[in-house]
Amino acid sequence: MFQSFESAGDPSVGKPRVALLRQWLSDNGLDGFIVPRADEHQGEYVAPRSERLKWLTGFSGSAGVAIVLAGSAFVFVDGRYTLQVRDQVDLDVFAIESLVDNPPAAWIRENLPKSARLGFDPWLHTVGDVKALTASAEKVGATLVPLSRNPVDAIWQDQPEPPLAPAHIHPEAYAGELAKDKLKRLASAIAADGATHAVLTDPSSLAWTFNIRGGDVPHTPLALGFAVLAADGRHAVFLDKRKLGRTEEAYLTQLAAIRAPGDLENFVADLAASGARIALDPALAAERLRALVEDNGGTVVSAPDPARLPRATKNSAEVAGTRAAHRRDGAAVAKLLCWLDRQAPGSVDEIAVVTRLEESRRITGEETQMPLRDVSFATISGSGPHGAIMHYRVSHATNRVLGEGELFLLDSGAQYEDGTTDITRTVPVGTPTEEMRERYTLVLKGLIAVSAARFPAGTRGADIDPLARSALWKRGLDYAHGTGHGVGSYLAVHEGPQRIAKTGVEKLLAGMILSNEPGYYKPGQYGIRLENLILVTRPDGLAGGDIAMHGFETLTLAPFDQRMLRTDLLTREELDWLNAYHARVLAEIGPMLDGETLAWLEKAAKPIV
Structure with missing residues (x-):
């Protein structure tokens, strides 16, 4: 587990x-x-x-x-x-x-x-x-x-020791670019910022830049460490060598000097004393690093992490990998939802669903020769009032059964070597109320509005966010979280700088992956959230238009529960989008299913006339 x-x-x-x-x-x-x-x-x-x-x-x-x-x-x-x-x-x-x-x-x-x-x-x-x-x-x-x-x-007398999980090389087939070529690009970017060096403090940037992965933190394949990149190509990685096998050490040695994490402070201080201009991302870099540079005579160049945008804009191999990951993951989720549909109200609890879903992902991964490496975050399995707790984590102390007349919110994700997934579906247990169905439909309208959006270059996440909330706002409703976060490629399921939120100031660029997850929460009663991952597409022209436009490609493949729909609240365009999406779900994951699960999916994805 x-x-x-x-x-x-x-x-x-x-x-x-x-x-x-x-x-x-x-x-x-x-x-x-x-x-x-x-x-x-x-x-x-x-x-x-x-x-x-x-x-x-x-x-x-x-x-x-x-x-x-x-x-x-x-x-x-x-x-x-x-x-x-x-x-x-x-x-x-x-x-x-x-x-x-x-x-x-x-x-x-x-x-x-x-x-x-x-x-x-x-x-x-x-x-x-x-x-x-x-x-x-x-x-x-x-x-x-x-x-x-x-x-x-x-x-803290029994504070745990620092982690020492083994690191491994991320294959070029999934990374899409050799580390040495990434380093050349980043060295040029550092020089363009007017710096001689840049400190990578985010382990996701370390992992992406050097094409390595690890296991030092839960649910994200990171090897904790730092890197100091140099415009002249003399890079250094600060990583405990006990995490490296012979192959990994030899690989990294060709790219950078490998030094102990405890050497970082003296290394930065020495660079500063030599007059280095060291780029630090003020939103990511620790204050201690700034003090080390300035107290030793160096100059801090305030600049974004040079790997952040290149990491966020996925290349063709990363996009192909995430599409494949979502097909497998959709099949696993469909198996879970089919099983859950057969359970009588009161017969299954939150932990049982989490366990069953993880097993479904594990088996599907084995069948497709792409093992499940981890879940991408602790699954949110919330029945009834627990669904109203946005980031609820079930424990043995809080575990409750899925009861008649309740809603069940399931937010989960997986880490595969070719991609990271994140999906939320909300389903009824027994018969939902009309209020539940109305608010589910309003949330779905928001998801569809974002999915179908077309937008010009320069559009920010903050500009997209109101599309997800508009239907809710018209009924005096809202939700207290962002609409979408960035997602990595076999990296962090919550990745910056891109996001769809009131505070999302980063421009949305082709290749960025984001979540699309509007919701509604009634404290003490129920929660509704629907989530797909979406890919920002390259700009193309619209008939009769003057400028090329970006859009979103939906990556997640799993049906929405039609029992929860108030179709009278959906426009013809929204119904057409939903029918087309369900037809695609059936076409892409249907061949991976059979028997009872395939029959369930065919019914769940049937067109709405």
Whole structure:
């Protein structure tokens, strides 16, 4: 099994551990400390050693921050976790704040006492974050204090060791480009930015650039490490050699010098002392790196991670791989949905569905000689009120059966060597209410609107986002998450910089893969989310048009539940899109199915007249 069902968070840990932290702060002349949910790489998934926020508070979400002061403590979360956080933290210890409406920098301006000394770990905050936090602290006469040792590490007695999963080479057949050619492109980009070097802090960029994969964090095939790329081609990779076999070490040695992770600080300091101009991405690079460069006489060049856009715009091999991955994955999901349709209400629980889906993906992968490497994130298997918790994670403590008259929300994904998948379907258990059917249809209208969009060059994710919400807005409804995130190629299922959201400022470029996942959530009752992955297509002309337009190709292949549809709310164009999509689903994954599952799919994908 790739997914654990242990309890996701324990509120009881907060009181004793916060007391230990406060004692440490008092002993070291500090009035408070910031604990982000982050590691040195600012990744969504972190190794067990870096789960400091969860260890201290009990909160297990993928985004959050705690601020602990002498007499108060706060946990900041976004809209995805407003219900979850209240179940996982001790509300007698922590007050809950909004990470969006009142983020730490804004909170500090209004709440941090004058002359307070607020500590932070400069490896766990980006350059941009620290700039905002420092400005807020100075405005109220407080001081932000960088620490050489994280106090949570000091009090965490059984903190796990750093991960040492084996790294492996990602084949050119799936990568589509040799690492040496990628490095030439990136070296030119670094020089064009006016830099002599660039530090890759994102392990996804390290993995993509050098065509390597690993297993240091859950659900994303990353080998944690850094790289310092040079405009003159003399690159260095900072990776524990214990992760490398002979073949992998020989391969990397041809591309860069391999150095221990502990050498990075001295290496950057020495470059800076020689007058290097070092590019750091202010949204990704740790504040500690900025300090190392500037304190040693170097110059920081503020520039985006040079691998980020090339990684986001998939080449032809990566696109072909993800199409193949989605055909296999669609077949696996169809087998699961067929099985689930046969289960009587009250006879199956959330964990059973997760286990069955993972087995379906495993078997389908074996049948097609493309093994399931991992799930791409912990499956969201939410029945009834659990579906209203946007990022619900089932555990043995929370597991519940799928009951009559409820909705069941299943958000899952897989990692295959040729592609990464992410799909959400919501299905009725027994007979849905008319309200459920209406709101399901409104959500589907949003998904179709995005899927069918045509847009000119320069369009941003923020420009597309209202299309997904328009039908909901007309009924006074909305959802508190973005509509779409970027997706990697056998890499992170949540990949930047592209996204479809109110804050999505990145231009959508051909080759980018995104999710398309509008939703609706009624707290305490049910949740609805529908999700396909989509590929930004290359621009082409429209008859009678003046300019070439981009569009989206839908990658995900699985039917929507027609029992949930209010067809009177769908336009003829929307019905035509849905019929064409279902015909394609049947044509592409039907040959991979047989017997009862094929008969189920033929019924599920039947045209709506």
